Amino acid sequence: MGVALRPLLADYKESPGWEDLGGVAAIDAFNALYQFLSGIRQSDGAPLMDSEGRVTSHLSGLLFRTANLIEKNITPVYVFDGKPPAFKAATLSKRREVRAFAKESWENALKEGDTESARKYAMASSKVDAYIIESGKELLSALGIACIEAPEEGEAQSSYMAQRGDVTYAVSQDYDSLLFGAPDLVRNVTISGKKKIRGKVISISPERLRLDAVLKGMSVTREELVQIALLIGTDYNSGVSGVGPKTAVKIVSEGKFYERISESDNAAEPDVLIDYFMNPPVNTSYKIVSRSPDHDKVIEMLCEEHGFSLDRVEAGLERFGAKKGQSTLDSWF
DNA sequence: CGGACAAA
DNA sequence: TTTGTCCGG
Incomplete structure (x- = not known):
């Protein structure tokens, strides 16, 4: 996914601490949802689901990550993709094929009792579908987090908002934002500082790329x-x-x-x-409005509709208001 | 992924 | 306080 620019950018990476990242972050929603969907899984690869079989991994991820960001004085703004441009068709079709193969391999691995492979293939079979997007937006809205709709690519929209200064930086694991002109891109905006890669534990920390530094350096x-x-x-x-x-x-x-x-x-x-x-193409007349969470709505959606534990959700919600000196209502234009 | 809790 | 393991829905 995205562009393989990594080797060229290695020299320009900054390693900010969380205290350097306070501000408004335009988060690539598709990218974040995919990470939750593929990462939040059981050992056999099955995602979290409610009693009706609806996937809930992304809802868990959004709740707790948002709580973390708020505690770190980061105001998230989620930017959603619109219609993909026509020339992305080949990539999208390739992704469909990869998912189909992964799904088959997941089922085979389960039959053979190979849970480790099962989990790996399950992750690769993840699909951010309409339900994931709609339910994600519904939760974010209940949490008081701003959602912006891009006409086409979300990363292009985030980049525009960062250029305008309406957000402090763009958040994505992909580098495309730099191509779209984002002056400031932050990767690895994740809290658990560790990640298992090929069985080894590697520590992950935020990584920042400034377009000016990249262009000047190269x-x-x-x-x-x-x-x-x-x-x-x-x-x-x-x-x-x-x-x-x-x-x-x-x-x-x-x-x-x-x-x-x-x-x-x-x-x-x-x-x-x-x-x-x-x-x-970007939406130039967006309005970023953040507010405090609608407590009852969040409980209704997560606990009543999707069977989340009341204690866990309450604990998550409590962290939203806990930040001192933060107004509960901020808006920008 | 992120939280909770146990063990070191 | 750090690290490992298990579980969430």
């Missing part, structure tokens, strides 16, 4: 960074075979972008894709 313009990404491959194109990050930088620095990108077989003209990153 001595490129944003448009050139977009060209580098297109040569490597993005959600909108397949890139040029045999070209990785290092070669892509070289090609662009030699002014051979158009020459080399023509080797790839992409659904859209390179200039169309460049323009999409440089001037994406």
Whole structure:
């Protein structure tokens, strides 16, 4: 998912503490929901579900993560995707295939009693569907968290809001926001500082990338960074075979972008894709409104409708108001 | 993923 | 106080 720019950005990573991250964070909702959906699972890979079989993993994740962010003086704003651009179709279709294969492998692993593989495949089979999005919005709204609808890509919308200064930074695990012009991108905005990767425990902490520092360090313009990404491959194109990050930088620095990108077989003209990153469709008349949680509504939704433990939800909700010196109602334009 | 609790 | 394990719905 996203762009494989990681190796090029390694030198420009900052490691902020939570005290440096206070402010308003535009969170890529799809990205966050996917993380909850794939990560919050039982050992056999099954997500949390209510008695009716409806998935609740994302609701648990949203409640507790939001409580954590509020306690750290971070006001989250969730930004939801609209319609994907036409040239994303191939990527979306590939993701469907990957999910279908993972689902099959999950079932097979369960039959063989291989719970470790089962969990891995279950995670890969995660699908952020309409129910996940609607129920996620419903909970966020009850929690008093602002939700913004993007006309197309959420990351483009977040980037625009960060450029305008209406949010302090964009939050996503993907790097696409930089291509869309987000001046400030923060990854790993997660609380449990540890993560199991291939059986090993690695500590995870917030990671910040400033577009200015990246462009200055690489001595490129944003448009050139977009060209580098297109040569490597993005959600909108397949890139040029045999070209990785290092070669892509070289090609662009030699002014051979158009020459080399023509080797790839992409659904859209390179200039169309460049323009999409440089001037994406965004909603310019959004209004960010945050308020304190509607306690009764949250209890009704989580406890009565979805069978959450009252004690746990109450404990989570209590953490929302606990921050001193924070007004309960803030709004921006 | 994140919370709770036990063990070190 | 830190680390590990289990459970949530």
